[in-house]
Amino acid sequence: MDSTAPTPQRTNPLGMIALAAQGLGKSALPLVAAMFGLRDEFSGIALVLVALAGVGGIMAVLAFLRWHRLTYVVGAEDIRVESGIISRAARSVPYERIQDVSLEQTLLPRLLGLVEVRFETGAGGKDELKLAYLTAEEGARLREVIRERREEEAVAGVAQEAGAEQDSPPIFAMGPGRLLRFGLFEFSLAAVAVMGGLAQQFDFILPFDIWDWEHWMELVAGPGDWIAHLGPWAQALGIMLALASLAVLGFATGIIRTFTREWGFRLDRTPKGFRRQRGLFTRTDVVMPAHRVQAVQVGTRFLRRRFGWHSLKFVSLAQDAGKASHVVAPFAKLAEIDPIIRAAGFEPESDTLDWHRAAPEYRTDSMVLVGGFFVLLALGLGIFVNPLLGFAPVALGMALVLGEQVSWQFLLHATDARQLYSRRGWLVPKSTIASRVKLHSAEISQGPLAQRRGYATLLLGLAGGTLALRGLPVERARALRAAVVESMTGTDFSELR
Amino acid sequence: MVDDEELTPLHPNHVKVLRVVTALATLPFVIVALVLEVRAFLFPGAFMVPVVLAALYVVLRIPLRRYHARGYQMGEDRLRVVKGLLFRSDTVVPFGRVQHIDVDQGPLERAYGLATLTVHTAGTHNASVTLPGLANETAMEMREAIRAHIRRDTM
Incomplete structure (x- = not known):
């Protein structure tokens, strides 16, 4: 179509199938109600078929009406969508407010070659404008159109070779071999838990009572009887086999989940x-x-x-x-x-960074707090329950106090002219790199203990995330904040975008 | 450095507002004491005297201390807000990061001619920074001053 012509358009008619199928999925409750209402007239498979046809018919009519009544216009300054079966809603989104256009394909639309196009304006959630469903080409074209419109309005010029997108090699990709390795690390017993839960919920469907212990004993005693006679080695083998099957299930779950998500x-x-x-x-x-x-x-x-x-x-x-x-x-x-x-315009951590630790008082206080709690617990248990029980919390407490020391040693932060680095964790390190200019506020916060002991937490306003440097010596927190605010005031918010 | 400069104190009427709020908060305790007193479980004044004394101390003393712990600083290009007795917080918001500004007046604040200034940022933490206890005119002036710093095109 000619993108400049302000003619209202409809979404792809094939989308009706996807919409109707979605509606059917959501209307499980009316379906059950229909089956309940019709149970006297029909029975068995006929009942299910009639109910499906009835509810499915309604969904199909609704899907048709929704498709028929939804039109969109790609205008000169905005994109407009009119929708609604009984009431009419008209929404206009100016191009400069559209942050991005994303395409999403769930299973059925994907088979039909359709995409759902979402226009991200920052409104979030259900307030976002979306068109379901367009053909994949139309979706991609719409995205290009909107990007071009936005660029025309933004700083004109900057010639960019569009269409070169797919030709250049990706900066990161994962092939099946990588996915397989990834999947192995995603080992998960969630499937086992789900199966257990389902078995508990729907045990009335099963032809036998799975919680009937004697029944199981009989089963084992029958064909399994000879296993018992083979002695402890065979039993150990049995346990090994059970564990191995659990492991296989866990790895399979991880691999399948990884492949479906990351393919x-x-x-x-x-x-x-x-x-x-x-x-x-x-x-x-x-x-x-x-x-x-x-x-x-x-x-x-x-x-x-x-x-x-x-x-x-x-x-x-x-x-x-x-x-x-x-x-x-x-x-x-x-x-x-x-x-x-x-x-992305950031610089990874380099060896030349001047890493700083949190205040030693911060570590000492956390150790005292953790240790104190367990000493109290040990005393309570030892005096009121059993003197021997008192030792367990002492051991656990000592381990946790040592843990505080270790985590303090690995709680680090650094800064350079452009960025702020935060890093924590010994066995599982996690690090964040933030651009100093892109921060929004800086707060020094101190609890009652911190005020007396001279340390503070520096909380930085980060759009879409959190960045907190805990337990800094107050002087360090002040100096860092002054430096960071200096970077922030140099640039206005509008120049960041 | 910014942190060494004097903080501007809030309007003295803020103490009065805080006192009214604190008094309302202590009211349930006084009522309970009154009920126990009327039921006369012990000698006269056994409940009323200590509770009323404690309430008086809380109403007179705490708002004053909270008032002294609060303050703000309007810089060239930033607003600094300090508050908290036990849990102190000291926040700096550069004007260049302010998304929009609110000036609110509750009924109590209106009676004392005060207002609360709230600046909103795009950060997830400190998405809004509030500064209560400003004279209404001061709050309006501060709003205009901050708005003058925000670029037209970002509004």
Whole structure:
């Protein structure tokens, strides 16, 4: 279509199928009600079919009406959507308020070659404008149109070679081999728990009572009887087999979940920002403008760190499936992460940084508080319950007090002319790099203990995330704040965007 | 450095507002004491005297201390807000990061000619920083001063 012609358009008619199917999924309750109401007239399969046809028919009519009544116009200054079956709602979103356009495909629309187009304005959640469903090409075209309109309104000029997006190699991608390794580290027994829960909920469906212990004993005593005769070795083997099957299930769950979520993971640095595509059944395609990245976070987990695997997230105001930060490299080596950090305009941690620790008083106070609690607990148990019981909390308390010492040793922060670095954790280190200019406020906060002992927490206002430097000596907190505020006042908020 | 400069105290009427609020908060305790007194479980004044004395101390003393712990500082390009007795907080918001500004007056504040200034930032922490106990005119002037710093195109 001609994008300048202000003719109202409809979404793709195939979308009706997806809408009706969605409606059917959501109307499980009316379906059950219909089946209940019709149970005298029909029975068995016929009942289910009639109820499905009835509710499905209503959904199809509703989907048609919704499709028929929803029109959109790609105008000169804004995009307008009119919708509503009985009432009419007309919404206009000016191009300069559209932060980004994201495309999402769930399973059924994906099979039909359709996308849901969302216009992110920063309004958040259900206030966002979305068009369901357009063809994938139309969605991509709409995104281009809107980006171009926005650029025309922003600083004109800056010739950018559009269309070169897919040709250049991605800055990060994960193939099946990488995904397999990632999946192994995502070991999860959630499936076992879900199966257990389902078995408990729906045990009335099963042909036998799974909680009937004697029944199980009989089963074991029957064909399993010979196992018992084989002696302890065979029993040990049985336990091993049970554990092995649990392990297989756990690994399989992790691998399947990872493959469905991360399949075809690809991160591109396009002229418009970072573009991330991933997903097997639900394919998502998100673009984050590079200048909107507020901070970067490098994290890891206990086991995968032994093998050098880390993850990278971008903190930004835009939401990513309900989470504030965007995962841009879920499973990567540090050597792969550093170039992505640089591409976002940040500098990775270097060896020349002047790392500072929190105040020793802060550590001492946390140790005293933790230790004191366990001493009281030990005294209470020892005096009122059993003297021997008193030893358990003492041991646990000593371990935790030592833990405070270790975590203090690994609680570090540093700053240079442009960035603020925060790092914590010994076995599972996590570090955040924030741009000093992109902070929004700085607060020095002190509790009653901190006031007397001369340390403070520096809380920094970060859009879409939190950044707190705990237990700094007051002088250090003041100096840091003065420096950071100096960077902030140099630039106006509007220049950040 | 910023932190060494004198803080501007809030309007003296803020103490009165705080006293009224504190008095309302102590009221339930006084009523309970009164009920116990009427039921006369002990000698006369056993409940009323200590509770009323404690309430008087709290109403007279605490608001004054809280008032002295609070203050603000309007800089060239930033606003600093200090508050808290037990839990002290000392916040700096550069004008260049202010998204929008509110000036609110509750009924009590209006009676004493006071207002509360609230500046909103885009940060998740300190998304809004409030400064209560300003004279209404001062709050208006501060709002205009901060607004003059915010660029037109970001409004």
